[in-house]
Amino acid sequence: MMTNFVNRKRCPVCNNSSIIELLSIPYTHPNIVSYFKRLYSKYYYPEINIDYNLLDGANFCVAECETCGLIFHKEVANDFIMVKIYEEWTDIKHNFQINLKIHSPQYVFNHVNEIFHLLSLYNNKSPDKYKVLDFGSGWSQWSRVAIAFGLDVYGHELSLAKKQFAEKFGIKILSWEKLTDHQFDFINTEQVFEHLTNPLQMLEYLKKCIHSESIIKISVPDSSRLKDYLKTKIDWDYISDTDIFNAIAPLQHVNAFTRPNLIRMVESAGFIIIPAQKMPYLTIVNEENRDKKLKTLIKKIRNEIRACFSVENERPDTRTYILIKIK
Numbered sequence: 001m002m003t004n005f006v007n008r009k010r011c012p013v014c015n016n017s018s019i020i021e022l023l024s025i026p027y028t029h030p031n032i033v034s035y036f037k038r039l040y041s042k043y044y045y046p047e048i049n050i051d052y053n054l055l056d057g058a059n060f061c062v063a064e065c066e067t068c069g070l071i072f073h074k075e076v077a078n079d080f081i082m083v084k085i086y087e088e089w090t091d092i093k094h095n096f097q098i099n100l101k102i103h104s105p106q107y108v109f110n111h112v113n114e115i116f117h118l119l120s121l122y123n124n125k126s127p128d129k130y131k132v133l134d135f136g137s138g139w140s141q142w143s144r145v146a147i148a149f150g151l152d153v154y155g156h157e158l159s160l161a162k163k164q165f166a167e168k169f170g171i172k173i174l175s176w177e178k179l180t181d182h183q184f185d186f187i188n189t190e191q192v193f194e195h196l197t198n199p200l201q202m203l204e205y206l207k208k209c210i211h212s213e214s215i216i217k218i219s220v221p222d223s224s225r226l227k228d229y230l231k232t233k234i235d236w237d238y239i240s241d242t243d244i245f246n247a248i249a250p251l252q253h254v255n256a257f258t259r260p261n262l263i264r265m266v267e268s269a270g271f272i273i274i275p276a277q278k279m280p281y282l283t284i285v286n287e288e289n290r291d292k293k294l295k296t297l298i299k300k301i302r303n304e305i306r307a308c309f310s311v312e313n314e315r316p317d318t319r320t321y322i323l324i325k326i327k
């Protein structure tokens with residue numbers, strides 16, 4: 001049975017049907033079962049209670065588009081299964097605790113830095129006049145920082161527990177249908193597009209929720225080394241959550257973007273890239289160890305500039321990150 005899965009016969013970025021299957025393993029295969037047990041239990045303690053009856057007949061099937069090079073899952077679980085994963089098969093309270101641990105002060109600071117930069121891109125509009133949407137808001141890490149800045153913050157999220165959590169902080173949760181009632185100045189999508197069955201269509205939908213000067217941020221795992229990785233034999237007993245394999249994590253990361261095919265997608269949806277990306281680290285000037293920190297700052301700015309002018313515009317970190325606006 002495949003009723004809970006969508007079979008993607010065309011590339012979700014360029015819509016070409018010329019695709020090559022790289023691997024295909026049933027979701028009930030012992031390798032996949034042990035992968036879920038080992039890695040999911042780390043995040044969703046004590047045990048992930050997957051109902052394999054609902055996955056029976058579906059495959060972890062990875063394909064590559066011959067036109068744009070996107071590596072993607074051919075078979076994608078629908079929202080019914082996704083809600084099962086995040087709400088029923090897992091321990092949501094433990095997941096929250098794990099998220100608290102992962103998101104260090106540096107991680108929060110990155111959001112502060114990003115929103116600070118974002119505000120500088122608009123002409124000194126008062127913060128409460130910035131209407132922002134955290135699309136796929138998760139545990140509201142980004143939107144809580146946006147609230148602290150005094151912005152007008154909205155969120156969209158599948159998980160009921162995460163929606164309820166967001167609302168405690170004054171984040172206004174919107175349903176899918178209500179998004180187009182709004183014109184957001186900024187839409188944050190942090191680690192979202194790699195999860196979407198129809199990323200291009202989603203981007204086109206989000207275009208209806210913005211105005212001509214709005215900015216959308218897309219941040220996804222960097223999959224530029226995935227193709228080489230897939231040429232080697234996957235050792236299922238040793239995959240870790242920091243492996244390149246994570247870019248195509250079964251059931252979850254269904255699109256493995258590289259910078260070129262991400263750009264191709266946004267351009268075909270009618271967007272352009274904003275060349276100045278993150279402007280980092282503006283807040284350290286009056287701190288202790290200023291000289292040392294300034295040296296680090298200069299190194300980081302140098303990397304930013306190098307990334308902006310390199311051929312593929314690759315950033316030196318593990319994410320592919322772009323800011324876009326309507327062409």
Ligand SMILES: [Zn+2]
Pocket residue numbers: 011012013014015016065066067068069070
């Ligand atoms: Zn393609």
